Each structure stands twice: as structure tokens, then as C-alpha cells.
Amino acid sequence: MSTSMKSFLNALKNYAETAPHKQVQEYKDGLIKQAEELVLNGFPETIVRLNNLLETPCFKNRKFEDIHQSLNIPVPDPIVFNSHSDLPAAKKTKYDNSISQDGTKVCILPSGSVTSNKHLVELIESVKPHIRKLVEDANLMKMWISFMIPKIEDGNNFGVSIQEDTLAEVQSVESEAAAFFDQISRYFISRGKLISKVAKYPHIDDYRRAVDELDQKEYLSLWLTMSEIRNRYCSLHDVVLKNLDKIKKPRSINATESLY
Numbered sequence: 001m002s003t004s005m006k007s008f009l010n011a012l013k014n015y016a017e018t019a020p021h022k023q024v025q026e027y028k029d030g031l032i033k034q035a036e037e038l039v040l041n042g043f044p045e046t047i048v049r050l051n052n053l054l055e056t057p058c059f060k061n062r063k064f065e066d067i068h069q070s071l072n073i074p075v076p077d078p079i080v081f082n083s084h085s086d087l088p089a090a091k092k093t094k095y096d097n098s099i100s101q102d103g104t105k106v107c108i109l110p111s112g113s114v115t116s117n118k119h120l121v122e123l124i125e126s127v128k129p130h131i132r133k134l135v136e137d138a139n140l141m142k143m144w145i146s147f148m149i150p151k152i153e154d155g156n157n158f159g160v161s162i163q164e165d166t167l168a169e170v171q172s173v174e175s176e177a178a179a180f181f182d183q184i185s186r187y188f189i190s191r192g193k194l195i196s197k198v199a200k201y202p203h204i205d206d207y208r209r210a211v212d213e214l215d216q217k218e219y220l221s222l223w224l225t226m227s228e229i230r231n232r233y234c235s236l237h238d239v240v241l242k243n244l245d246k247i248k249k250p251r252s253i254n255a256t257e258s259l260y
Helices: 003-016 019-054 089-097 118-148 158-200 205-242 244-248
Strands: none
Touching: 019 118, 019 205, 118 158, 118 205, 118 244, 158 205, 158 244, 205 244
């Protein structure tokens, strides 16, 4: 062995014994232990808890009518104009063109502010912690599988391909869970725009009905989100348990076997 190679190996050994390297290794070991505990015990407990939550009345038996909430925007009395039948035609046209076609200018609502739908806000606040937990658990699983992937070498890579496929599934779950938060914010933005239409055009019932329909859609989406969170936990638990041996030990001890 050349002198330069010996120097490199000695430097590498000295680095492995330094405090930062040990701290990183301790972090990896702790993460691996935490992920394995999550798969074996955390996932089953979460699945049971989500099943029980989906059986509660707020998700199972509630009807669309139960989430209806008044907008607190009254319909003003219609404005009555004089016919002015005795005016010349030119003055009639001028008077008719002076009527605004842009709706009502809203400076302040006479009955106070329009609050968010309290029924849906309550459900959203109960769903968000589960979305966050799914993102965190998927991120933990992603790092665990990444640490289990061995160094690149020729042959005996069937177990590595299983690791990569499982890792892709976990990453998909993480992205989908993060998208659930966007769905919630889009709901509030859409509802606010519709309510501004109701305030500007209070006589048009279709805008009021559109708010009710949007609330019903969001309620159904929240139920679907909770179901999808439960389903994602089930699928992750199933795929990891079925391939746990290959995930932890992707390559066999005897890399090469006799053909005869």
C-alpha cells in the first residue's frame, strides 16, 4: 500500500472518531429506531384511532343541512324609481343610463361581519393535526429507507429495487398529504370571493346558494381527506411489513451463489 493511501485511510479513521461524526451517527441510529417503532406500533395505533374518528357523528351521520350557516347579509328593499313618463325622450334616456350596473358598493355590512362556517372550521381544526402527522411520519419513513439503502455495487440489487419502490411510495404519500393543506386554504379563498359577490349583489340568490354548495363540497372533502389519511397509513404499514426483511437487509450475505 502506498504512503499516500495510508495517509488517506488514517485521515478517514481520525475523522470517523471526531465528535460531529459521532453525533451524526447517533442521529441516524436514533432515527432508525424511531422509524421501526413507528412501523410496528405507531401505524397500527394510528389506524385504529382514525377508524374510530371516522365512526363519530361529526363524520359519519352528519347531513349537509347540519353544516348550513346564515351569511348575515340581509336583502335590502328594492329601489323604486319614478316612471317620468312626462319627460322628453332625451331626458328619459339620460335618466335610465345613470343607473349603475356594477352592483352595490359595499363599505360596511349593516348586520356586522360575515363569519366563517363554524361547523366546518371545527372539522378543519380536527383534521389538520392528522394531516401534519402524516407528513411528519412519511418524512421519517423516507429518511429511514434512505439510510437502509446500501452502497452502490454490481449485482444482487433486487432488495435495493424494493427499497427504491417503497421509497417512491412514501414520497408520494408525503406530497399528497402536504397538498391537503392547499385544499383547505383554497376553500377559504373561494368562499371569501363568493361572499363578496353576495354582498355586492344581495338580490341574486344564486350566489347565496353557491356558498352553501361550496360548504357542502368542503365537508365532503374533509371526510374524504380523513379517509385518505387512514388509507395511506394502511397502505404504508402493509407495504413496509411485507418487505421489511428486504428493506432492512436488501442484500443477502452470500452475494454470489453457485449455478450448479
